[in-house]
Amino acid sequence: MRINGSAVKSFAFDTTGHGLRSMGYVEQTAVFTTLLDHSVTLTFAGTNPGYGGPVVDDVRIQSCLLVLCPPSS
Secondary structure: EEOOEEOOOOOOOEEEEEEEEEEEOOOOOOOOOOOOOOOOEEOOOOOOOOOOOOOOOOOOOOOOOOOEEEOOO
């Protein structure tokens, strides 16, 4: 995952036993800070060549005040 072009976190997933009928979604969390930015560009990209790639669903961005962030649900 990249924020404004800078790598923030890499995610990995074992596809063994998973396919179109059993995707095996896993919740992932990444924390990033962009001080004084009014907007950011969030980018997800796969690193494996060929058919398929990462499936991203239900992305949530939560804003907080510097160190006062409510817990993720």
